Amino acid sequence: MKPIEQTDIAIIGAGPSGAAAAAWLAGRGHQVRVLERGHFPRFSIGESLLPQCMPHLAACGLMESVVDAGYQHKNGAAFCHGERYAAIDFRDKYTAGPGTTWQVERADFDQRLINGAMAHGARVDFGMTVTGFNADSQTPSLEIINQQGEQSTLQARFVLDASGYGRVLARLEQLDRPSTLPPRAALFTHVEDHISAADHDREKILIGVHPEHQGIWYWLIPFSNGRASIGVVGDPQQLDGVADDDSSRLWTLLRQEPRFARLLENAVPTRDIQRLAGYSADIESLHGPGFAILGNAGEFLDPVFSSGVTIALDSAVRAAPLVERQLEGNTIDWASEFEAPLREGIATFRDFVDAWYDGSLQTIIFHQRQEPRLREMIASVLAGYAWDKSNPYVAVSRRRIKTLAERCAMDAAPLSPGNETLPR
Known part of the structure; x- marks a missing residue:
């Protein structure tokens, strides 16, 4: 019994x-x-x-x-796409609460x-x-x-x-x-990163966009011990078409993004490449x-x-x-x-994920002339404050992201409280 x-x-x-x-x-x-x-x-x-x-x-x-x-201090997220680079500091956010955390x-x-x-x-x-x-x-x-x-x-x-x-x-x-999200796969590992570049901010996760395929993106998460987590995410068929095995796929794709290729040129893997699909x-x-x-x-x-x-x-x-x-x-x-x-x-997080993959959030992030108040609202969600309904980008995030992305794409004038044209 x-x-x-x-x-x-x-x-x-x-x-x-x-x-x-x-x-x-x-x-x-x-x-x-x-x-x-x-x-x-x-x-x-x-x-x-x-x-x-x-x-x-x-x-x-x-x-x-x-x-x-003794974890690595984290104060934001950095993004790169070709020659474009943008950093979002979580301390400069709309919602009250901590602006820093760890990796x-x-x-x-x-x-x-x-x-x-x-x-x-x-x-x-x-x-x-x-x-x-x-x-x-x-x-x-x-x-x-x-x-x-x-x-x-x-x-x-x-x-x-x-x-x-x-x-x-x-x-x-x-x-x-x-899931309503398309199937995607991630290839990843840990490395001794040996990054000495003065322009690399270890206090931010670095997210890169593939030079030709905006649906393929990379991560680089530095740790305090000189190691880092690295990975690439994309459509499984696109990833599989790059090379014959996951290790070659990961490193081939990393070398295709200029900043990641430069930062990781001396990286030494500390564990086998792993794949997570259909997550x-x-x-x-x-x-x-x-x-x-x-x-x-x-x-x-x-x-x-x-x-x-x-x-x-x-x-x-x-x-x-x-x-x-x-x-x-x-x-x-x-x-x-x-x-x-x-x-x-x-x-709210799902709306931001969808907006990342359809390119609208990438347009916003890499736009260089945003009014600080709008950037603080976006930073709050990216800092995890997705339940703060006082933030317009929580309340009706999908419509507002779309509108803001259209304004950024027009690039007619700096986005400011006087001309942001946000839906009510």
Whole structure:
């Protein structure tokens, strides 16, 4: 007979959203059990954080776990396309809140976060695979198998799915739905970058655009130890047509972008080239009887604006207080109190992703004569403040981006409060 265990809250996955929710709930005295299929430390991409992450980490009591790690300071994003170069400083933004954050090697960052959750009292079990789920508003339960093949059942009063790309409950509850974003692939690795160029700003992620294909873009994320994360993203067929293997494809494409070719001419890979394809995902619902779904386990957009960890942490800090209230006997409207507001910010990020790939956001970013107020509004979203409805580029971002891009393309006069012609 399989053993049956019990806990207040079961969390699937020990990544950033799982660690944040576990730390918040365990820190308030709840019994929390985290089930992680893998073992930490483990490699992950998503290394360039956004400033909106900082108050979320503080709210979960995890800032002390990472503040002394010596991570690379980050204050913005830089963009290049041929001879064009533009930098956006997150400190010059419209929305109040931190304007700086870090660029992190996720193996270390995620380890520190889950260690922080354990320090708050959460129990974390590694090497545990969730094979089944019984949704129930009072006592949802998980079927688990460990590495020794031993099966057990974990009953909880509430379940949070923070399984990331594993998307455990989306799969088990058949909640998957096709993403509206076209399929794309990423090729990436870590390098000893050996960058000595005086014009390279290590405090910003560098995003490059392919000289001929605006849908192919590059990232360069410097770390504090002289290493960097590098990658290229594009249509899988376009990437595959460049060379016969992923290593040749990545390096051939990097050499085609002048700034990346120059900066990385002495780079030495420290790990094999990896490919991630078909990563964009969507879901019918982010909640159900006795459960809620966090971060990438529900919906993932695209890596271009580094929104993944921000959405993961935002979902955790939204869900954890609601779980506590529900365990106290309150009735929670998960649709209006959790899913709807979370999806509003995700929708803003999606509009920016779409605008990047259709070229309109690239037109705005590389335009050199924008009025500072408009640039501050754009910077706020790129800094992760996608839920600030006082920002016009959050409220109706798609229409405003289109209008601003048209004005930039006309280039008839400097964009200013007197002639911006923004929709109301």
